[in-house]
Amino acid sequence: MIQAIDRAAGVLHALQGARHLGITELASELGLAPSTVHGIVKSLQAHGLVVKEPGSQRYMLGPTLLKLSNVYLDTHEVRARAMQWTRELARRTGCSIRLGVQLFDEVLVIHHNRRPDGSQQMYETGLSLPSHASALGKVLLAYDLDFADKVLEGALRPLTGDTVTEPTALRKELEGVVSASIATERDEAVLGESAVAAPICDRSGAVVAAVEIVMPTTEYPPSDEVLNDLRQTARTISREVGGSDWPPRPMRID
Template sequence: MATVQAVARAMEILRGLSGAPRGLGVTEVAARLGVAKPTAHALLRTLAGGGLVNQDHNTGKYRLGPALLELGNAYLETHELRARSLILADALASRANEAVWVAVPSGDHVLVVHHVFRPEGAVQILEVGAVLPWHACALGKVMVAYLPEADRATLLAGALPVLTGSTVTDTGTLREELAEARRNGYAVEDGEAAIGDAGIAAPVFDSDGVVGALGVVGPVERVLAPERREAHAVQVRETAKLLSRDLGGGRPMLRRVVA
């Protein structure tokens, strides 16, 4: 049990450091964990020995280490959904002339595992590894829409942080959006995660159910323009269907889901 507790504490340290860009000192870590400073120091030194955290010798504070990047890259390289989406995502970006994201669920967030830049676009930032609350993006909403009712209820009852003035946090409204996503086979985001950005996403299935989502992202005025929105939705659904078939998911639009 002591070993399990140590692992749990190490995970909590890493989570804490992920939200502390300036790092955390031993005293701060000890307070977060509710342990004595020597215990916190021992945990930090063990993590530092594996490269999972680094200590700033000027401030004495700890930050996330480079070994985490190596582990993250290994995760991406071996992720089946990402590997099978590469060609299809490229083709979708070319057809839609927009950036394409592929994401998977991560608790009450979504994790972007693949990002294709918009063809011939301006300078763009690679968003692989980005984590977003499920309710603030089309990728998350369409995945949750196809989860079992009990799982949807748990997520709706959880934290729903506000990212912009357009972020939807009312559970009744979110339920309506999820039902609409199931009817249409895609979900829409309109400035809910970042001001001025929009997205249209469709679910991806394997033989066990929804495993991720794929969608186009870009400025609201392009992605949700009346003359382009429906075309984007059709392209996204078609691509997600092909990817689902490649993963053994059959035809997601014919799956029976609970309203």
């Protein structure tokens, strides 16, 4: 591990959280000397990874990140293969669809199809959610035993009054996910919003992503027909990326 790179990543992470920070604030947050942080920030700035806020002394994340993330999305094979299927799923169900992957202890939305009704909807690609409070995340937890262990040993933060924060209750729920090949979430992340999700596995059998149907809670639970459509979509996408055995089995990756 190269310390200077770790520290640079720490600056990016701090700016991800607080959005705008001055050098002294960053130094305090990272426990480093201001002149050290200044060197790090200037190096990141030279590459467009951070920029100085117009008209102030504070720094924020920079445009190079957007360009790089565009390449990340282009390069992501599961996403590329899933897109046509998620679009069709959105059309057939009339719901918005999310494709998510694990990022540390969270789930990151890497593709989003809006609900086809033409309503104004937030763009969600790049959004991260706590894994325990989203159907996407519960799928990833259910099939990656190390990930589940790690998340369940920390505190499960309540996002709403309905979020499951009791570890034994969540473990039991994850067992049910594997039985049904479907994870559910009702009002746990955002009040009024519920979802169901299914796993996407690759050639090695590992669950590498999940696909989720999001709906207003007034339309929850979805019919068996919708659930089966979701399973079929997940299976189809899995097959496209070499995952021939669906549903997958929970495993330890390393």
